Amino acid sequence: xxxxxxxxxxxxxxxxxxxxxxxxxxxxxxxxxxxxxxxxxxxxxxxxxxxxxxxxxxxxxxxxxxxxxxxxxxxxxxxxxxxxxxxxxxxxxxxxxxxxxxxxxxxxxxxxxxxxxxxxxxxxxxxxxxxxxxxxxxxxxxxxxxxxxxxxxxxxxxxxxxxxxxxxxxxxxxxxxxxxxxxxxxxxxxxxxxxxxxxxxxxxxxxxxxxxxxxxxxxxxxxxxxxxxxxxxxxxxxxxxxxxxxxxxxxxxxxxxxxxxxxxxxxxxxxxxxxxxxxxxxxxxxxxxxxxxxxxxxxxxxxxxxxxxxx
Amino acid sequence: xxxxxxxxxxxxxxxxxxxxxxxxxxxxxxxxxxxxxxxxxxxxxxxxxxxxxxxxxxxxxxxxxxxxxxxxxxxxxxxxxxxxxxxxxxxxxxxxxxxxxxxxxxxxxxxxxxxxxxxxxxxxxxxxxxxxxxxxxxxxxxxxxxxxxxxxxxxxxxxxxxxxxxxxxxxxxxxxxxxxxxxxxxxxxxxxxxxxxxxxxxxxxxxxxxxxxxxxxxxxxxxxxxxxxxxxxxxxxxxxxxxxxxxxxxxxxxxxxxxxxxxxxxxxxxxxxxxxxxxxxxxxxxxxxxxxxxxxxxxxxxxxxxxxxxx
Numbered sequence: 252x253x254x255x256x257x258x259x260x261x262x263x264x265x266x267x268x269x270x271x272x273x274x275x276x277x278x279x280x281x282x283x284x285x286x287x288x289x290x291x292x293x294x295x296x297x298x299x300x301x302x303x304x305x306x307x308x309x310x311x312x313x314x315x316x317x318x319x320x321x322x323x324x325x326x327x328x329x330x331x332x333x334x335x336x337x338x339x340x341x342x343x344x345x346x347x348x349x350x351x352x353x354x355x356x357x358x359x360x361x362x363x364x365x366x367x368x369x370x371x372x373x374x375x376x377x378x379x380x381x382x383x384x385x386x387x388x389x390x391x392x393x394x395x396x397x398x399x400x401x402x403x404x405x406x407x408x409x410x411x412x413x414x415x416x417x418x419x420x421x422x423x424x425x426x427x428x429x430x431x432x433x434x435x436x437x438x439x440x441x442x443x444x445x446x447x448x449x450x451x452x453x454x455x456x457x458x459x460x461x462x463x464x465x466x467x468x469x470x471x472x473x474x475x476x477x478x479x480x481x482x483x484x485x486x487x488x489x490x491x492x493x494x495x496x497x498x499x500x501x502x503x504x505x506x507x508x509x510x511x512x513x514x515x516x517x518x519x520x521x522x523x524x525x526x527x528x529x530x531x532x533x534x535x536x537x538x539x540x541x542x543x544x545x546x547x548x549x550x551x552x553x554x555x556x557x558x559x560x561x562x
Numbered sequence: 563x564x565x566x567x568x569x570x571x572x573x574x575x576x577x578x579x580x581x582x583x584x585x586x587x588x589x590x591x592x593x594x595x596x597x598x599x600x601x602x603x604x605x606x607x608x609x610x611x612x613x614x615x616x617x618x619x620x621x622x623x624x625x626x627x628x629x630x631x632x633x634x635x636x637x638x639x640x641x642x643x644x645x646x647x648x649x650x651x652x653x654x655x656x657x658x659x660x661x662x663x664x665x666x667x668x669x670x671x672x673x674x675x676x677x678x679x680x681x682x683x684x685x686x687x688x689x690x691x692x693x694x695x696x697x698x699x700x701x702x703x704x705x706x707x708x709x710x711x712x713x714x715x716x717x718x719x720x721x722x723x724x725x726x727x728x729x730x731x732x733x734x735x736x737x738x739x740x741x742x743x744x745x746x747x748x749x750x751x752x753x754x755x756x757x758x759x760x761x762x763x764x765x766x767x768x769x770x771x772x773x774x775x776x777x778x779x780x781x782x783x784x785x786x787x788x789x790x791x792x793x794x795x796x797x798x799x800x801x802x803x804x805x806x807x808x809x810x811x812x813x814x815x816x817x818x819x820x821x822x823x824x825x826x827x828x829x830x831x832x833x834x835x836x837x838x839x840x841x842x843x844x845x846x847x848x849x850x851x852x853x854x855x856x857x858x859x860x861x862x863x864x865x866x867x868x869x870x871x872x873x
Contacts, residue, residue, distance in 0.1 A: 341652030
């Protein structure tokens with residue numbers, strides 16, 4: 252700790268000078284470290300140990316920095332304010348799922364970012380999801396790893412918005428990303444590998460649920476992408492571009508219970524080595540191709556493929 | 563090591579508190595460090611030194627963290643349980659090949675991840691391949707380097723499944739990736755540089771061996787990608803999209819001995835500066851282009867190129 256102690260001393264004055272404008276009860280930046288203590292103030296000179304303490308200490312709109320490699324929770328972390336939680340580059344910031352999801356967001360109107368985190372379950376602890384969001388908040392997950400969970404990696408219910416960028420989601424037993432009843436997702440530069448299923452947009456209410464997936468690999472699993480609607484007035488839409496979907500049971504699934512609409516639209520992508528290249532089923536469901544996809548060497552297909560022109 | 567010694571003392575209590583829920587014989591996380599000792603329990607406070615000790619200490623489904631830059635083996639590391647092995651970001655986690663493979667997986671049904679590792683041979687030690695998987699397990703290699711081996715970088719026999727993401731495989735004297743007799747691989751965002759050979763899918767039994775490659779560069783080798791079937795009922799298939807293959811002897815090679823099926827399918831890729839753009843040889847061998855590739859400035863080609871339409 253010699254290094255960081257010196258750093259902290261140097262920072263003590265700087266922080267006082269720099270952040271005196273925000274001299275308030277809560278911190279713009281709250282700090283966590285493996286040798287921190289939750290009785291501390293969560294400052295750089297006196298960091299806390301676990302996320303709940305830092306979430307209490309940090310101001311709305313602030314940041315939580317994990318300063319070194321460690322695990323930073325002992326139960327589900329409920330995020331109730333706008334905040335960025337990040338491990339500094341070079342550190343592994345672990346948040347484990349224990350007795351539920353690793354991270355839960357139930358409040359609305361928040362802006363939350365998770366950056367450079369590793370989310371895995373503690374085995375046999377009753378872990379469920381990686382990130383669970385039911386509040387109508389905006390969540391960004393970037394440069395992170397979400398793996399091995401017994402249920403979904405990211406599970407969003409309601410009108411929340413999620414951005415997943417440059418992240419690996421693998422070996423989860425449920426869906427990599429589950430979106431339901433009004434959720435909206437943008438997924439880019441991400442590896443979705445050997446999950447139970449890939450990406451789901453599901454409307455069981457009269458809402459519009461969408462996902463846009465770019466520059467992403469989906470490999471293995473039952474479903475690649477699935478737009479599914481089960482109610483009149485429900486809309487699900489999945490847009491896929493510059494992606495590869497391989498070695499799944501069904502790569503492109505658009506399905507309704509003969510009510511509502513479901514759409515999967517795909518361009519610039521390779522769909523190969525799947526059992527079903529597409530599975531279009533139910534009135535109001537469409538699998539649309541923009542005519543520039545590499546669809547070969549899949550075993551079978553169900554339903555029709557609807558062509559549309561590039562413009 | 564002053565920094566980490568302090569960190570460990572602080573952690574001794576924290577770890578006890580944090581993970582007491584898992585007070586079981588084996589650890590969810592086992593730790594290795596350059597100053598560890600295999601007589602230790604492989605905890606953060608008392609890390610082990612080498613991978614075999616950590617593999618004994620860790621629970622199935624757990625993780626092994628390499629805490630600082632060092633080499634962590636003295637012989638072939640046989641992985642016999644589901645585990646993630648990673649070096650924390652900012653550390654070089656070295657596993658050398660000596661007297662055989664660096665890493666060996668012979669058991670089936672495991673889920674194994676290697677993350678942020680560096681795998682190279684100890685010269686003149688009888689080293690063979692980097693990672694040898696003969697069991698029908700699922701292996702992910704991400705953000706790693708596999709270099710300079712006297713044989714293949716990754717060698718998979720049988721119905722194992724391998725995901726390689728964001729990895730560099732270079733300067734190996736064999737194939738970068740060898741897949742034989744039922745193996746399935748997904749390779750993305752990877753650089754395959756100056757190996758003797760690139761990617762091989764080879765069926766010498768009546769099995770289907772596949773590789774899907776996306777967003778990957780193959781530069782400088784005898785073979786770029788090579789699908790090869792030598793028996794009736796054997797299928798070898800490589801699908802390539804958004805890749806570059808340059809400066810090889812033969813970029814796209816599909817060959818049978820007159821029996822079985824071999825296929826290379828390529829889209830949205832640049833194939834340039836090779837001797838043979840393609841080699842198609844033997845009944846049942848196909849090199850298929852989807853019509854949107856940049857094939858220029860190759861010296862020659864052999865056999866026929868089959869065209870297919872984008873959809």
